[in-house]
Amino acid sequence: EAGVVQSPRYKIIEKKQPVAFWCNPISGHNTLYWYLQNLGQGPELLIRYENEEAVDDSQLPKDRFSAERLKGVDSTLKIQPAELGDSAVYLCASSLGGGNTEAFFGQGTRLTVV
Amino acid sequence: KQEVTQIPAALSVPEGENLVLNCSFTDSAIYNLQWFRQDPGKGLTSLLLIQSSQREQTSGRLNASLDKSSGRSTLYIAASQPGDSATYLCAVHGDMRFGAGTRLTVKP
Numbered sequence: 001e002a003g004v005v006q007s008p009r010y011k012i013i014e015k016k017q018p019v020a021f022w023c024n025p026i027s028g029h030n031t032l033y034w035y036l037q038n039l040g041q042g043p044e045l046l047i048r049y050e051n052e053e054a055v056d057d058s059q060l061p062k063d064r065f066s067a068e069r070l071k072g073v074d075s076t077l078k079i080q081p082a083e084l085g086d087s088a089v090y091l092c093a094s095s096l097g098g099g100n101t102e103a104f105f106g107q108g109t110r111l112t113v114v
Numbered sequence: 115k116q117e118v119t120q121i122p123a124a125l126s127v128p129e130g131e132n133l134v135l136n137c138s139f140t141d142s143a144i145y146n147l148q149w150f151r152q153d154p155g156k157g158l159t160s161l162l163l164i165q166s167s168q169r170e171q172t173s174g175r176l177n178a179s180l181d182k183s184s185g186r187s188t189l190y191i192a193a194s195q196p197g198d199s200a201t202y203l204c205a206v207h208g209d210m211r212f213g214a215g216t217r218l219t220v221k222p
Contacts, residue, residue, distance in 0.1 A: 004157075033210060035212075040214075041214050041215075042118075042120075042203055042212035042213050042214045042215050043158070043203075043212045044212070045209065045210055045211070048209075048210070056209065091157060091158070093158075093210075101146070101163075101207075102146075102148060102160055102163040103148060103160065103205070103207075103210065104160060105150075105157040105158040105159075105160075106157050107156060107157040108156075108157050110155075
């Protein structure tokens with residue numbers, strides 16, 4: 001069974017440019033999470049979806065970040081425009097549902113903004 | 115807002131030693147607690163999930179305990195091996211908050 005798939009694995013962009021990350025969760029998983037992880041720190045939740053609905057986006061910087069999960073399957077996280085401080089690893093995770101079951105993570109996308 | 119703390123931040127032990135990693139949380143109204151391992155440059159690998167009604171969960175050399183009333187969980191690793199070297203993270207379900215992790219080094 002395929003795990004959580006993220007692409008790209010690495011991305012280097014200039015500041016003020018847009019960037020998008022893609023996540024395909026485990027088949028049948030209704031809950032999808034996007035996290036940001038800075039070096040030496042734990043992941044920080046950006047947004048959580050239950051199917052198509054964003055049920056927790058309180059930590060998402062909405063002035064420049066946006067996310068969507070059309071049809072309740074794969075999801076895209078976008079940053080526009082990117083800033084130097086956005087350099088980090090962006091992780092996607094999924095779980096069966098309810099937000100209270102075992103979560104599985106993808107390999108992440110390492111973003112470098114120069 | 116749930117706050118999750120992991121102590122120690124880093125730990126170095128000789129091979130074969132038994133060790134305990136700690137995770138504490140401020141809000142005891144949690145659902146489940148999950149322990150992860152993260153190798154450098156990689157995503158997180160799930161190790162153990164403890165349901166809120168359970169007190170402990172075991173997988174091989176790993177044993178995780180949960181005490182909701184005191185807001186604590188521990189991960190016990192028996193007979194540590196160099197391959198156990200990684201960062202260990204705990205996450206509190208409900209809103210999936212993470213601690214900063216414990217970076218473990220097991221020396222041959």
